[in-house]
Amino acid sequence: MDTASENCSVKVAVHVRPLIGDERAQGCKECVAVTHGNPQVQIGTHSFTFDHVYGNGGSPSSAMFGECVAPLVDGLFQGYNATVLAYGQTGSGKTYTMGTGLREGFQTGLIPQVMNALFNKIETLRHQMEFQLHVSFIEILKEEVRDLLDSVSVSKSVTANGHAGKVSISGRPPIQIRESSNGVITLAGSTEVAVNTLQEMAACLEQGSLSRATGSTNMNNQSSRSHAIFTITLEQMRKLHSVSPDNGTPDEDMDEEYFCAKLHLVDLAGSERAKRTGSDGLRLKEGIHINRGLLALGNVISALGDEKKRREGVHVPYRDSKLTRLLQDSLGGNSKTVMIACISPADINAEESLNTLKYANRARNIQNKPVVNRDLISSDMQKLRQQLKYLQAELCARAGGAPSDEVQVLKGRIAWLEATNEDLCQELHEYRSRRAVVEHCGTDAQEGPVSFVKSDGLKRGFQSIDSSDYQMDEAVSDGNSSEIEEVAKEWEHALWQNTMDKELNELNKRLEQKESEMKLFGDIDTEALRHHFGKKIMELEEEKRIVQQERDRLLAEIENLAANSDGHTQKMQDGHTLKLKALEAQILELKKKQESQVELLKQKHKSDEAAKRLQAEIQSIKAQKVQLQNKIKQEAEQFRQWKASREKELLKLKKEGRKNEFERHKLEALNQRQKMVLQRKTEEAAIATKRLKELLEARKSSARENSVNSTGYTTPTGQSNEKSLQKWLEHELEVSANVHEVRFKYEKQSQVYVSILYFPCTCYLL
Numbered sequence: 001m002d003t004a005s006e007n008c009s010v011k012v013a014v015h016v017r018p019l020i021g022d023e024r025a026q027g028c029k030e031c032v033a034v035t036h037g038n039p040q041v042q043i044g045t046h047s048f049t050f051d052h053v054y055g056n057g058g059s060p061s062s063a064m065f066g067e068c069v070a071p072l073v074d075g076l077f078q079g080y081n082a083t084v085l086a087y088g089q090t091g092s093g094k095t096y097t098m099g100t101g102l103r104e105g106f107q108t109g110l111i112p113q114v115m116n117a118l119f120n121k122i123e124t125l126r127h128q129m130e131f132q133l134h135v136s137f138i139e140i141l142k143e144e145v146r147d148l149l150d151s152v153s154v155s156k157s158v159t160a161n162g163h164a165g166k167v168s169i170s171g172r173p174p175i176q177i178r179e180s181s182n183g184v185i186t187l188a189g190s191t192e193v194a195v196n197t198l199q200e201m202a203a204c205l206e207q208g209s210l211s212r213a214t215g216s217t218n219m220n221n222q223s224s225r226s227h228a229i230f231t232i233t234l235e236q237m238r239k240l241h242s243v244s245p246d247n248g249t250p251d252e253d254m255d256e257e258y259f260c261a262k263l264h265l266v267d268l269a270g271s272e273r274a275k276r277t278g279s280d281g282l283r284l285k286e287g288i289h290i291n292r293g294l295l296a297l298g299n300v301i302s303a304l305g306d307e308k309k310r311r312e313g314v315h316v317p318y319r320d321s322k323l324t325r326l327l328q329d330s331l332g333g334n335s336k337t338v339m340i341a342c343i344s345p346a347d348i349n350a351e352e353s354l355n356t357l358k359y360a361n362r363a364r365n366i367q368n369k370p371v372v373n374r375d376l377i378s379s380d381m382q383k384l385r386q387q388l389k390y391l392q393a394e395l396c397a398r399a400g401g402a403p404s405d406e407v408q409v410l411k412g413r414i415a416w417l418e419a420t421n422e423d424l425c426q427e428l429h430e431y432r433s434r435r436a437v438v439e440h441c442g443t444d445a446q447e448g449p450v451s452f453v454k455s456d457g458l459k460r461g462f463q464s465i466d467s468s469d470y471q472m473d474e475a476v477s478d479g480n481s482s483e484i485e486e487v488a489k490e491w492e493h494a495l496w497q498n499t500m501d502k503e504l505n506e507l508n509k510r511l512e513q514k515e516s517e518m519k520l521f522g523d524i525d526t527e528a529l530r531h532h533f534g535k536k537i538m539e540l541e542e543e544k545r546i547v548q549q550e551r552d553r554l555l556a557e558i559e560n561l562a563a564n565s566d567g568h569t570q571k572m573q574d575g576h577t578l579k580l581k582a583l584e585a586q587i588l589e590l591k592k593k594q595e596s597q598v599e600l601l602k603q604k605h606k607s608d609e610a611a612k613r614l615q616a617e618i619q620s621i622k623a624q625k626v627q628l629q630n631k632i633k634q635e636a637e638q639f640r641q642w643k644a645s646r647e648k649e650l651l652k653l654k655k656e657g658r659k660n661e662f663e664r665h666k667l668e669a670l671n672q673r674q675k676m677v678l679q680r681k682t683e684e685a686a687i688a689t690k691r692l693k694e695l696l697e698a699r700k701s702s703a704r705e706n707s708v709n710s711t712g713y714t715t716p717t718g719q720s721n722e723k724s725l726q727k728w729l730e731h732e733l734e735v736s737a738n739v740h741e742v743r744f745k746y747e748k749q750s751q752v753y754v755s756i757l758y759f760p761c762t763c764y765l766l
């Protein structure tokens, strides 16, 4: 690879799509204004300047390819890597712009146009060089890299809820991201299809687009649920005609130069808010992963886009997500990059569109360092060849008079160089044939335990986010929708806060900058300056007037002298003419000075105007800052209230639970006691029944005795028996009444107990 690199910033274009059917049906108004003839976009009080603005009054969308992407395609042929990145809210038109969806407008998308331009250019250059094209198409879905061109993976529609998804058949190892020793990011295990024609490349795009995960949400009925990267690799073998040093004619043997450049075409999944997309379950989980990847991308852009941070060499968190890892070269690395920020003009999307523009505005500050990707070995070889030719020429030149031992040394050197050249050719050949295998096997010595340790360390920095994600996983698997909602809300709040903090930081920076600019104006006493310039002009005016008077006087004298001309007067006249000339020059000088003073005064006036404008800008930034701070405060307060009410609710429920538990214990104890009483009474009743039987027996036998005596009187024994029988009967009645009462109470308590167990809340309310 060439070491020389040029710094070039990420170019940003905005694509404003027209209002679409749904938005029209909802009666939305347009809230995005584009300044005519200028790449400026305005939303509310916010105004941004980009490299290009398309749609909605800006340049026509059809000009986008020619202005933004065609130069990157040309760059590919010079060996420069390039990236085109579509970013924006869900439903803002990224897929439409890139042409990765097989829907309406597909052919006008950027990727189909790239393919056309690529093959047209190859056709015109075919006689000068050899080409080899490869394409790969991957998606990042829920932090997993999937191969969209893998023929083993199959695309399948999942019919429930209209959700579609891709099902991978196991058998191939998952795709791994690797970093080679020279810092190049590669994908080990992804399919690289060699293509020779436009049709073959289009078929790859179509196959991958069909396999991509999409799903329906409230905001886009065919929403991309993954980040997709379509990569075109262009290899060129250029034939270099070298000129013979002897006769200046082209050499028979031609040198070769090998270039290899990649073009990444990225269609990111859209940022989304769970509330607006109406996502739940699977969609919600996808949305969280999408937002998480975009948050990591935002952090990378912030770290790279901040001049101060860059100078301080602040760590860029590329490893926080697969997306940022894969785009490492595209952002701040070896690539020419264009970001296309897609926005909707509808007023209901104003906040999201504003966020997209802020994100894109930050990206404009990123400095990349693209280099020509020339094969190291071929460039070494070229140097050696040049050296060889130079030596051969030197040898020829000296052939006549050079001492023979010097010629011998040079010949030896040439032989050595030729041998080295041959070795290098061999090495180059082996290297090329091994390269493909090496890339696929991914046997990269760099990915050892050391890099794991490093990534672990970085992971720790993101622990809070990881743990919230873990909570989300738990919540989703439990199927507890209120918990999901709670975690989603907290996540959304954290995202929102992060964006707002960044915005506030940016406002503070802008304010600081404007205030320091204002200080420059403030140090100058404008009134004193104006007075000084006014005075200076008057003085010059006076001086000019005096000099003009003197000139007029001299002119009059010359005229007089001319009338009576003699030798003496002629001399005087000459002297006067000289003086007159000097005075004229003086007047001219004074005029110039006066003009420059007037110019200075004008500039002063202009700078006063600029100071006023600056002051107004400072005021507006301050007002924006106050607004933002209030918004942050309000949101934080709302979130705090929501959290407090959730906690209160939870506490109340816990309290109710405890109370119910206590009641249950109490009832159980009562129930136990009553059971015991019932048992005791039942036993007493059994004893009484037994006694009754005995008494009845006794009574029968005494009656028999009485009939034997036949006296007709009741004996004292008979009387006492009757009394005891009466007493016993009374007791018996009392016992059975008690038994009934206890049984009734027991049954009632049992019913209450059952209802507490199965319907605790109702019971509490009762």
Ligand SMILES: Nc1ncnc2c1ncn2[C@@H]1O[C@H](COP(=O)(O)OP(=O)(O)OP(=O)(O)O)[C@@H](O)[C@H]1O
Binding pocket: 016, 017, 018, 020, 061, 088, 089, 090, 091, 092, 093, 094, 095, 096, 097, 101, 104, 105, 220, 222, 223, 224, 225, 268, 269, 270, 271, 342
């Ligand atoms: N420039 C445009 N002109 C006309 N229609 C457009 C344009 N851009 C987008 N649309 C329409 O808007 C809708 C959403 O577009 P698209 O699917 O490309 O959005 P997206 O940003 O890729 O969404 P997501 O992130 O959810 O995948 C589609 O119906 C598409 O046809």
